[in-house]
Amino acid sequence: MYTNILISKQNSITTITINRPSKLNALNKETIEELHEAFKASDNDTSTTVIILTGSGEKAFVAGADISEFANFSVDQGGQLAAKGQQLLFDFIANLSTPVIAAINGFALGGGLELAMAAHFRIASTNAKMGLPEVSLGVIPGYGGTQRLPQLVGKGRAMEMIMTAGMIDADQALSYGLVNHVVNQAALLPLAEKLASKIINNSSIAIGSAIKAINAGYEDGVNGYLTEITEFGNCFGTEDFKEGTTAFLEKRKADFPGK
Missing domain, CATH: 1.10.12 (Lyase 2-enoyl-coa Hydratase; Chain  A, domain 2)
Structure with a gap:
């Protein structure tokens, strides 16, 4: 059914895994559309009460957007890319009535961090690295990053992260309040499932x-x-x-x- 994502369901927890390991799970147009469909279907499924979002492998959650798809875009095309992406996926996830936990299992950069920030909360593995490196490419975060990062970590820290285009590690992300928990890779999904099972007990x-x-x-x-x-x-x-x-x-x- 899907080319770039995997879906599994256990009890009332649906896990959506971005599965482009050769591209470090980078977000291309097709993956964004597939994620939209998967989240929409899971939200409409009354037997799903929590959604876990993660990346395949042990290197990356999502290492960024697929730059080759938009390197030659015009001003209008760039604006449309951001508007459509926000509407189709990032705002869509943020406003979903089904809770979404992002389990960050490695690099979450650019559109990958923006995707994690659209989830209702985040947990990370010890090897995770997070950042918004867009200004190093002559552009800014366009999938909600300039709005959600300051909401989560504060204006000053967000300004520094965005302007330096640097990465922070999992422990720094924890101290910033960007993620709620940090555990080793093997414990990441079990922790997500444990948190999900606590959520399931409630209305x-x-x-x-x-x-x-x-x-x-x-x-x-x-x-x-x-x-x-x-x-x-x-x-x-x-x-x-x-x-x-x-x-x-x-x-x-x-x-x-x-x-």
């Missing part, structure tokens, strides 16, 4: 509402507090709320229907 409807409310706080012209109020109120009309509160009062574990 998928409430989690979708939380994602919407959190994201609203980073949107221009949107009052995140008002979104929170609306989403909080909406939760009261769900079967999950009825089950969660009933289970609490009955001192038993909730069995959320996801409705």
Whole structure:
């Protein structure tokens, strides 16, 4: 079904693996389109409650975009490339109601780091290296990097990372708050699955509402507090709320229907 990605599913966890090892899993147009389709299908699959995103092999999560595809683009084509990519994949993932964990298993550079930052949170292996080297090519990050990196690490650190085009290692990424956990390579996917299993215990409807409310706080012209109020109120009309509160009062574990 897919040329550049692999899909596996265990229990209610779907793992999407970018599989272009000879290109260090670089993002080309076809891979971006396949990822969009895979995320869309997983989000629409009611039996999937968490998505893990990773790269194949032990060298790279995604080593960047496929520069050969756009080296000769005009100003208009460059703008369209960024606009389409953001809409089709990066913003699409960020606003997905199904939680997405990025398991960074190696290099996450340029579009690769932007892809990881679009996920709802990130974990990394000890050998991971992260950076946005675009200015060394005479361009800037175009898939949300100039916006998401400052949100995650602060303006000053983002300015330094982008202007120097340098890489940071996993421990530095952890201290910056760019990733939540660092473990050795063998423990990376098991940790992602462990975190996913904790998420699965909770209401998928409430989690979708939380994602919407959190994201609203980073949107221009949107009052995140008002979104929170609306989403909080909406939760009261769900079967999950009825089950969660009933289970609490009955001192038993909730069995959320996801409705």
